[in-house]
Amino acid sequence: MSVSRTLRALGGKGMTPLRVGATPVPHAEILDHVRGRLSAQGIDLRVEIFETYDELNELVAEGKLDANFFQYLPFLDVFNRETRADLVPVVPVHIEPFGLYANRIDCLDAIPDHAEVALPSDPVNVTRALAMLDDLGLIECPVTVDEVATTADVTANPRGLLLKEVSSALLGDLRDDFDVVFLFGNQAMGLGVDTGTALYCDRGNPAYAEYLVAPRWSMGNPGIRALAGALQSESTRDFIRTAYAGQLVVAF
Template sequence: MSSSVRAVATRGMRPLRVGATPVPHAEILDFVREPLADCGIDLQIEIFESFEEPNELLAAGRLHANFFQYLPFLDDFNRRTGNALVPVVPVHIEPFGLYSATIADLEAIPEFAEVALPSDPVNVDRSLVMLDELGLISCPRRGLATVTDIAANPRRLIFKEFASWTLGGVREDFDVVFLFGNQAMEWGVDTGTALHCDRANAAYAEYLVARPDNADGFVVRALAEALNCESTRDFIDATYAGQVLAAF
C-alpha cells in the first residue's frame, strides 16, 4: 500500500480516518482540520497515490470515509465489487484535459500520434468520449466504451493505457496525454495549456464517500458540513484560482 498519514496526536477526541489523494483533496481536508477539532474530532488523513486502495480500505472498515472520486468511478467500483459505498456530499470539480509537450493544438495532432490514457474503465470511457466529441475518432457508446469500440480512427492514433495515477510521469514520452486536474497541479502543469479541457462538469464532481453504516454518523456528517461551508468555498477559490471549482 502506498500511503502516508497526516494526523495530530490528540487524546479524548473521536478519530476520523479519511483516505485521500494528495492534491487538492488532502489539502482541502487539511483546511477543515481545525473546525473539526473544535467539535472533538481528530481528523487523520491517509494519503494515497492509487485510485483503488481508498475504496477497498473503506469497504473493509479500515477508513471511515474517503475523498478522491466522482460518482461514475464510485458506481463502477460498487458494481464490480458488490459493495455499496455511498456518496455523502460533492466538494469540488477538477478539469480533465488533453495535453502535449510538443503539439500546439488539436489540428496539429499527426497520424500515428501516440496517446496515453487512463486504464480504469470509467476514465477510458471519459477519454474516448472526449476524443469522439472532438472529431478525432468515432466511438459509439454502448455502456462504458473501450478502445476496441472505436469505429473510425482517421488519424490512426495509437492508444496506450496506464494506471491513472501514473499519467503525469509519461507526459514527455507520448504525443498526447490525458491528465486529471489534480495530476496537472501536482506536476506543475497549467490546465490553461491543455489542447482541450473539460471544466466545471457537475457529472464529475468529487465526493466525500462513506459506508451505509456510518454515512449518517456524527463524525462523517461533521466532515461533510465542514467541507461544504462557505469558508471552504473561499479556500478553494483562493487557493486554486479557478483550476478547481467548488461543487456546492
C-alpha cells in the same frame, strides 16, 4: 498497489478519530483546511494520503478507513457494481478539469497522423477519454450513458491515432514518451502543470464532481456528518476558489 505516503493527524487526547483516505492534491489539502473546525468539535481528522487510488474504496468497504475523498460518481458506481459494496456519496465538494496535454504540440489541429495517445486504463476514465476524443472529432467511439468502453470499441480512427491504455498513476510521467497524454486535474496541479495549457480541457462538468464517500451504515456517524458540513462550508468554498485560482470549480 498503492501505498499510504503519510498520516496527517492531531492526535489530541480525548478526541474522536476520523480516518479519511485521500489523494494528495487537492483532496488532502482541502481536508487539511477543515481540520481546525473538526478539532473544535472534538474530532481528530486523520488524513491518510495515497499516491494512487487503487485501494481507497476497498479500505473503506473493509472498515479500515471511515471515508475517502478522491472520486466522482461514475467511478464509485462501477466499484459498487463490481464488488457489491455499499459505499455512498455523502456530499460533492469540487470539480476538477480533465484534459489533453502535449509537450511538443500546441493545438488540437497540430496533432499528427499516427500520434501516440496515452489514456487512463480504468473502465470509467478510459470511457471518459474516448468520449472526449469522439466529441473532438478525432475518433468515432459512440458511448451511451452508463456504458463503459475500451479502445476496441473505436469504430473509426481517420488519423490512425495509436491509443494506448496505461495506469492512471503513470500518466504524469509519460508526457515525454507520448505525443498526447490525458491528465486529471489533480495530476496536473501536482506536477505544476497549468491546466490552461491543455490542448483541450473539460471543466466544471457536474457529472464528475468529487465526493466524500463513506459506507451506508456510517451515515449516522457524527464525525461523517461534521466533516460533510465542514467540506460544504463557506470557508471551504472560499479556500477552493482562492487556493486553486480558478483551476477547480466548487460543486456546492
